[in-house]
Amino acid sequence: MSQKITIEPVTRVEGHGKVTIHLDDQGNVVRSRLHIVEFRGFERFVQGRPYWEAPVLVQRLCGICPVSHHLAAAKALDVIVGAGTGTGLSPTAEKVRRLMHYAQIFQSHALHFFHLASPDLLFGVDADPKIRNIVGVARLNKGLAVQGVMMRKFGQELIRITAGKKIHGTGAIPGGVNKNVSAAERDEFLKGEAPMNPDAMVLWAEEAVDFFKDYHRKNREFIDGFSEFPSNHLSLVRKDGAMDLYHGVLRAVDSEGKVILHDIDYQEYFNVIHEEVRSWSYMKFPYIAELGEQAGWYRVGPLARLNTCSFIPTPLAQKEFERFREVSGGKPNNRCLHTHYARLIELLHAAEVIRVLLNDPDLQGEELVRRGEKRHEGIGVIEAPRGTLFHHYRINDDDQIAMANLIVSTTHNNEPMNRAVNVVAKRMLTGRTEVTEPMLNAVEVAIRAYDPCLSCATHAMGQMPLEITLVRPDGTVVSRARSGGTA
DSSP: OOOEEEESSOOSOBSOEEEEEEEOTTSOEEEEEEEEOSOOOHHHHTTTSBGGGHHHHGGGGOSSSHHHHHHHHHHHHHHHTTOOSSSSSOHHHHHHHHHHHHHHHHHHHHIIIIIIIHHHHHHOTTSOTTTSSHHHHHHHOHHHHHHHHHHHHHHHHHHHHHHSSSSSOOOEETTEESOOOOHHHHHHHHTOOTTSSHHHHHHHHHHHHHHHHHHHHHSHHHHHHSSBOOOEEEEEEOTTSBOOSSSOEEEEEOTTSOEEEEEEOGGGHHHHEEEEOOTTOSSOEEEEGGGHHHHOOEEOSHHHHHHHOSBOSSHHHHHHHHHHHHHTTTSOOOBTTHHHHHHHHHHHHHHHHHHHHHTOGGGGOSOOBOOOSOOSEEEEEEEETTEEEEEEEEEOTTSBEEEEEEEOHHHHTHHHHHHHHHHHHHHHHTTOSSOOHHHHHHHHHHHHTTOOBHHHHHTOOSOOOEEEEEEOTTSOEEEEEEESSOO
16 A cells, blocks of 8 residues: 655755665665656757856856856867866966866755755754754754855855856856956955855854764764775876866776776776666766776765875875775775765865965966867866766767767765665665654765755756655555655
8 A cells, every 4th residue: 555745845856766665575775766767868958059158058067067067068068179088278367267166066966965965964854854954953953053144155156267157157168268357356355254255264164064073973873883884986186196176087896995097088988888778767877987887887976086085285184184084994985975074174265275266377378278279079078066067069060969979976876875865764664554754864974975956967847856665576666755846
């Protein structure tokens, strides 16, 4: 007998997902799946458009991380117009783009942690959903909520002066940028009153890291034991192994820290990363080709980046990185909720980078664009807030996009999210015959650790509920619950 449960408020997962959990006759969970049930078609929408439109068009994939798509597309087109693969730009163009990108990382990480993740930490997985939201956070801890809002505002204002506007800007163009950062724009931040200046943001980012470490000390069993499983990890790193969220080479390590993808030029990504299609999801399953579909899947995002890089090239974040690595004895950290810890260390790193860049006179330079010999194909890769983002374009002789392939961060994390759901489902639902709201939220917490953007991954429109269904071996629906939208 099935039962429909409507959960309010709307789930804090950006995208449309459905979870099915299969039980045996004894009520044990035998299989769990995260289904992405909307059609993916954006790669076809851009075909036939002039290639120089891509950096603006692809931003419409998402209103949360448009800068990431904007820059990944621009980096791919840098190759097509002969400006190299990220290092051939003028100093002004590269640094304006970096400032734009680190502002995007900063505001997105602040949004995710303070608005989407912190309610679970402050109130608990099984708290009343009426208070388990940002309004509840503001009532319980006004200072924390205000910091989250102001940090996101700071990042968005930086995006405005580098991209032209806060959302869906036009700053990056093939071969460079269309504007520099004027001295007056720079001084809005360097001479701004607290908290709207980089020094205050660095301090607040430090406090956010301290908040999580204190919470971890008090709730170690929950944070460490909620969902943990071994996996590979992939990200860009700088050629010397440092964390670099704008440009680098592809590196992957296994769950023990062994390097399994050795600093590959991302222009060759298609030789080392393949994508698997499964009948029950519109989202693909990427894997490292040499390891195969079963063993080659991996995580991307903040946790993966701290597991693959050798060091962080800013002093405050480096100290926190060293403490982070100590938690797992120097080996890769495979605990899902430690992604929030990694995300806040990256928040601090982004604040430090922003402070350095705002003091760099190259931002006021006049050389904005460089171009060389034109090519018909280019690949751009960047570390988006949620993880490694691939944009691959091929153009025809009429300068129209003939082929586009996008592998977004959430697509890379498809298999890890499915495994996280399975781990939590087995612990929360084995032997049960009804889905309760706390069980539903526990599954959401596992997914939410990856900060998924399911609309980016599926490239579709529509409402975005999460649905969970318990299914007997004979196909009988035991119980169903939906969060957001209507069943």
